[in-house]
Amino acid sequence: MRFNSLEFLVFAALFFLIWRYVKRNQSARWLWIMLMSSVFYGWWEWSYLWLLFVSGGIDFVSAWWIESFPRHRKKLLFFSMASNLGILGFYKYSAFAAENLNVLLQPLSLQVPIVNYALPIGISFYTFQSMSYTIDVYRGECKATRNILHFFAGLMLFPQLVAGPILRARDILPQLEPEPVPPDEQKRFEGLALIAHGYFKKVVIADNLAPTVTAAFGAHGLGVIESSAYWWAIMAMFAFQIYCDFSGYTDIARGLAKWMGYDFALNFNHPYSAASIRDFWSRWHISLSTWFRDYVYVPMGGSRTSPLRTHVNLWITMILSGLWHGASWRFIIWGALHAAYVSLERVTDWPRRILSLPLGRFIAIAVVLVQVLVAWVFFRAESMAQATGIIRVMFSFVSAPHDSLQPALAFLLLGIGYETWMCVRVQPFMLRTKGWMEPAGVACLLVAAVFFRGHGQNFIYFQF
Amino acid sequence: MLRDRSFQCVLFVIPLALLAYALRPETARRDDPDGIFWNKVSSPAVHDVVVAGDSRTLQGVSPQAMIQAGAGQKILNFGFNAACLNRRYLTAAAEKLDTGKKRCVLVIALTPLGLSRHSEAASNFNWYAKASGPELVFRKILTPIEHFVEPYQFREELKKVSVSHAQRFPDGWLASYVNEENSTLMHGMYRNILSKSPVAPELVADLARCIKEFSARGIRVAVFRMPSHWEHQQLEDEVSQWNEAEMKEKMVSAGAAWLQFDSRKYKYYDGVHMQASSASQFSADLAVQLQAAFK
Numbered sequence: 001m002r003f004n005s006l007e008f009l010v011f012a013a014l015f016f017l018i019w020r021y022v023k024r025n026q027s028a029r030w031l032w033i034m035l036m037s038s039v040f041y042g043w044w045e046w047s048y049l050w051l052l053f054v055s056g057g058i059d060f061v062s063a064w065w066i067e068s069f070p071r072h073r074k075k076l077l078f079f080s081m082a083s084n085l086g087i088l089g090f091y092k093y094s095a096f097a098a099e100n101l102n103v104l105l106q107p108l109s110l111q112v113p114i115v116n117y118a119l120p121i122g123i124s125f126y127t128f129q130s131m132s133y134t135i136d137v138y139r140g141e142c143k144a145t146r147n148i149l150h151f152f153a154g155l156m157l158f159p160q161l162v163a164g165p166i167l168r169a170r171d172i173l174p175q176l177e178p179e180p181v182p183p184d185e186q187k188r189f190e191g192l193a194l195i196a197h198g199y200f201k202k203v204v205i206a207d208n209l210a211p212t213v214t215a216a217f218g219a220h221g222l223g224v225i226e227s228s229a230y231w232w233a234i235m236a237m238f239a240f241q242i243y244c245d246f247s248g249y250t251d252i253a254r255g256l257a258k259w260m261g262y263d264f265a266l267n268f269n270h271p272y273s274a275a276s277i278r279d280f281w282s283r284w285h286i287s288l289s290t291w292f293r294d295y296v297y298v299p300m301g302g303s304r305t306s307p308l309r310t311h312v313n314l315w316i317t318m319i320l321s322g323l324w325h326g327a328s329w330r331f332i333i334w335g336a337l338h339a340a341y342v343s344l345e346r347v348t349d350w351p352r353r354i355l356s357l358p359l360g361r362f363i364a365i366a367v368v369l370v371q372v373l374v375a376w377v378f379f380r381a382e383s384m385a386q387a388t389g390i391i392r393v394m395f396s397f398v399s400a401p402h403d404s405l406q407p408a409l410a411f412l413l414l415g416i417g418y419e420t421w422m423c424v425r426v427q428p429f430m431l432r433t434k435g436w437m438e439p440a441g442v443a444c445l446l447v448a449a450v451f452f453r454g455h456g457q458n459f460i461y462f463q464f
Numbered sequence: 465m466l467r468d469r470s471f472q473c474v475l476f477v478i479p480l481a482l483l484a485y486a487l488r489p490e491t492a493r494r495d496d497p498d499g500i501f502w503n504k505v506s507s508p509a510v511h512d513v514v515v516a517g518d519s520r521t522l523q524g525v526s527p528q529a530m531i532q533a534g535a536g537q538k539i540l541n542f543g544f545n546a547a548c549l550n551r552r553y554l555t556a557a558a559e560k561l562d563t564g565k566k567r568c569v570l571v572i573a574l575t576p577l578g579l580s581r582h583s584e585a586a587s588n589f590n591w592y593a594k595a596s597g598p599e600l601v602f603r604k605i606l607t608p609i610e611h612f613v614e615p616y617q618f619r620e621e622l623k624k625v626s627v628s629h630a631q632r633f634p635d636g637w638l639a640s641y642v643n644e645e646n647s648t649l650m651h652g653m654y655r656n657i658l659s660k661s662p663v664a665p666e667l668v669a670d671l672a673r674c675i676k677e678f679s680a681r682g683i684r685v686a687v688f689r690m691p692s693h694w695e696h697q698q699l700e701d702e703v704s705q706w707n708e709a710e711m712k713e714k715m716v717s718a719g720a721a722w723l724q725f726d727s728r729k730y731k732y733y734d735g736v737h738m739q740a741s742s743a744s745q746f747s748a749d750l751a752v753q754l755q756a757a758f759k
Binding site for chain 2: 439444446
């Protein structure tokens with residue numbers, strides 16, 4: 001079920017109507033979350049709901065046994081990780097692996113059959129969330145819950161189920177235990193404001209940019225339009241489309257959680273105002289980047305080893321992060337490019353040097369943006385040939401006639417203006433303005449989300 | 465409660481939404497004519513005249529213009545895209561009439577395509593007719609809300625839409641304003657369909673039986689061939705096996721009044737569908753002929 005659908009409005013109204021009554025009783029509360037989250041997920045495809053229960057069930061049992069049978073904790077952790085990664089690999093990466101294996105086996109005239117399975121929505125999100133629970137229990141950073149309803153209520157909590165933020169069990173399970181405190185006036189309004197901002201970003205900015213971006217990349221069969229300005233503009237549009245799409249989703253999720261009486265951590269913190277790539281990754285999809293930091297980068301030694309080993313750790317982490325997004329060489333290259341950027345930063349320390357210059361912060365932001373836009377080409381392109389063609393045109397600085405970019409250009413400017421306003425003036429945005437200005441501003445966003453909405457599109461991150 | 469900012473927000477939303485609605489130009493609305501059809505299928509049996517037919521009727525008959533010309537008090541345009549004039553469709557149209565009134569009239573606009581096997585499968589009416597009762601009630605509530613919250617149209621096509629656009633009316637008329645006329649635009653499509661799927665004699669026979677049954681129930685029936693550009697009419701005559709004299713005879717002997725129109729009086733943007741101004745004129749002419757036929 002999409003947040004930007006009529007069904008969801010009916011669903012949310014029903015959920016909160018009953019929530020008032022069930023939240024007092026622990027089991028009823030958890031059961032209600034599970035039931036409604038199953039409806040929320042099953043609305044897309046009921047037949048994949050079992051996968052969520054199997055993946056979660058493995059971690060629930062593994063974590064319990066890790067605590068109960070410490071002698072076998074390593075084996076149990078291995079079992080949990082192998083099962084989760086096996087399921088993820090089977091549905092998400094098996095076709096990609098088979099394709100690449102066939103290339104290697106070609107000289108031997110051997111072939112592996114390629115089977116494309118429909119990717120269960122949100123599989124990467126809930127698998128990672130579920131796995132982190134077992135790892136945290138293994139490390140002793142989190143107590144295993146003995147109540148399966150408690151565990152699944154945390155895993156399935158519908159606002160974050162299909163596109164994050166990736167919650168840590170140690171953050172969410174303790175919140176779910178006591179009766180949630182009814183949100184006071186401040187929390188209610190914060191929730192409403194987050195939801196309004198989320199919808200505005202998704203349906204006004206992202207959805208109005210989407211047709212132009214889709215048309216630009218969809219015309220790949222006709223060759224790449226030979227205009228640098230055109231592709232820089234398209235990439236800027238895509239950058240704002242994906243940002244507003246994804247951060248819009250998490251804003252709505254955080255707002256809904258607030259209304260339920262829970263808190264989800266910040267997932268985006270104005271990433272396009274980053275003054276270095278490392279800064280960018282501390283602001284972009286924070287729940288995923290911290291997941292990779294805590295469960296991949298740091299266990300490999302992180303930056304507490306030799307400089308060369310640190311670079312290797314970094315590259316492995318970034319490439320895996322790229323692969324998390326999808327089974328394609330384009331995502332791997334996207335991750336590798338970011339790894340190269342961070343490596344370059346570590347070697348040259350260019351952000352510090354630039355920041356010491358007059359207007360250094362603006363120059364640094366511009367340099368980061370150029371790097372990020374170039375990497376986004378690989379993320380969004382339909383093929384490697386198209387991606388390399390676009391990169392060539394972007395840096396050839398040629399000009400050629402192309403289709404009008406209106407009205408998407410206006411929405412790009414709106415997105416830039418909105419983000420600049422939010423970033424510069426309102427951090428956090430609810431706390432600065434006083435009196436009637438706040439509710440009036442939120443009302444404007446809600447009305448804009450209704451009357452200026454683009455054609456309803458699915459959230460981009462659902463596909464991951 | 466007034467100090468609650470969420471409540472204050474709702475208070476701000478109401479005037480802002482009304483303002484956004486009031487300022488939204490008709491031409492800047494998305495072309496989503498779905499609601500008009502839901503309205504038709506869920507319409508109650510309160511009409512004294514119902515006009516049935518395909519997309520030519522949908523775009524060519526303005527109930528408001530007919531009322532102004534004195535054809536009745538409550539008139540419904542029951543036209544659907546590619547509608548097949550079969551028993552199922554005609555029965556649904558007749559159900560919209562208030563048969564308690566003495567002077568209720570079912571008007572059937574014939575086209576060769578509407579009497580072909582092709583339209584029996586392609587009729588848009590089939591899709592809407594499948595809807596369940598609760599769905600229709602839900603739609604009935606939803607349609608005005610959808611209309612209210614329709615977003616502004618920002619796409620590049622707006623430039624074209626502003627000179628060629630469609631306007632929906634609650635009485636079932638879809639008014640078309642098209643800048644460039646091309647009387648042969650539909651020739652290829654019609655030739656292709658009608659040569660493979662000409663007028664079906666079984667459908668014509670069943671239409672005649674329906675008319676007899678309606679007449680027996682006290683419903684007066686008027687039938688005519690929906691006008692189109694003379695070149696198009698010629699094409700239809702050539703490929704569809706349409707025999708006007710024979711058709712007229714069958715309809716009249718079944719109990720219907722046969723109406724005749726001068727197709728050259730009206731403008732068709734694609735050779736078959738009328739411009740809005742011509743639809744108003746045609747509707748007034750239809751009203752006059754109905755009054756003459758059922759004096």
